[in-house]
């Protein structure tokens with residue numbers, strides 16, 4: 001799949017933009033604070049329906065304007081049109097072929113994988129970031145998963161309210177049982193999907209990592225369900241039945257504590273991922289270089305995963321990451337991307353690209369929220 005055309009109006013520092021993209025490499029060069037990341041952010045928003053860096057949708061609206069409009073023509077089997085409309089005073093609108101739709105059906109029409117310098121946080125940062133990575137990854141290829149996640153959030157929210165009231169002696173705890181059942185039922189399905197996806201990602205990223213390190217390092221990505229006390233580095237796919245059982249037990253074990261604290265203590269909202277390099281947790285023991293390679297392997301695996309789930313490669317967005325990679329990693333990445341994948345690259349300096357690559361790419365300059373031929 002590829003983005004043929006992008007339209008922006010009142011988005012970040014883009015007052016108005018209409019841009020044709022190539023199906024291969026597109027390189028955007030510009031100094032700092034000109035709008036490079038904003039451009040990739042727009043494509044990301046058109047993919048998953050929200051930004052990877054804004055706290056609130058309203059931040060995306062150009063200062064002084066009342067609304068932001070984003071649209072893309074995406075070619076898959078046929079052309080489709082995606083629109084996102086964000087206004088100061090009304091709810092966000094998502095449109096598929098000019099008809100209103102929900103985020104569940106919207107996300108997944110355009111698939112993207114984003115590489116950013118912040119990616120290191122995937123290894124080093126908090127579990128919440130790793131759960132977000134999983135959710136965004138799986139939601140892009142499964143509308144069912146997307147639906148389960150929003151269902152789970154609703155159940156969790158309601159259950160927390162009951163726990164809070166029960167803790168304050170305002171409500172009797174018998175109502176909890178209904179919510180416990182729903183929590184286990186929907187939560188376990190989420191976990192089964194996560195387990196399956198991480199298993200696939202682990203196999204793919206292990207291959208990538210081997211290639212990048214000339215077989216010197218063994219990389220394993222492991223899913224750590226909230227109830228798991230130890231990690232095995234022997235990846236397995238967890239069955240729905242075993243997950244339901246473990247989840248139910250965890251609820252029983254924590255019943256009194258939850259009633260005391262007044263909120264839910266167990267569930268997939270506490271899941272995590274571990275990155276193992278040669279059997280050691282890369283978060284604690286990995287060097288910066290190893291962590292960087294692990295993340296790179298992981299992002300490339302994400303790309304392959306989406307391809308195997310949907311039948312076509314996602315659009316790859318590389319935000320200023322070329323300068324951080326050494327020559328070998330850069331070549332490796334470019335070789336994988338060339339031919340099959342639409343790639344949108346931002347850079348402050350064209351010198352990170354060799355002449356042949358520059359000549360086979362569309363190269364454009366970004367200056368204060370405008371795009372010009374280089």
Ligand SMILES: Nc1ncnc2c1ncn2[C@@H]1O[C@H](COP(=O)(O)OP(=O)(O)O)[C@@H](O)[C@H]1O
Nearest residue numbers: 012013032033034035036037038059061062063
């Ligand atoms: N809502 C907004 N309205 C107007 N300008 C914005 C808005 N959000 C960000 N900007 C501007 O966008 C620029 C940063 O763009 P960005 O794409 O992050 O830069 P870079 O080219 O370094 O990646 C800054 O000048 C910032 O002031």
Ligand SMILES: [Mg+2]
Nearest residue numbers: 036037038320
């Ligand atoms: Mg930037």
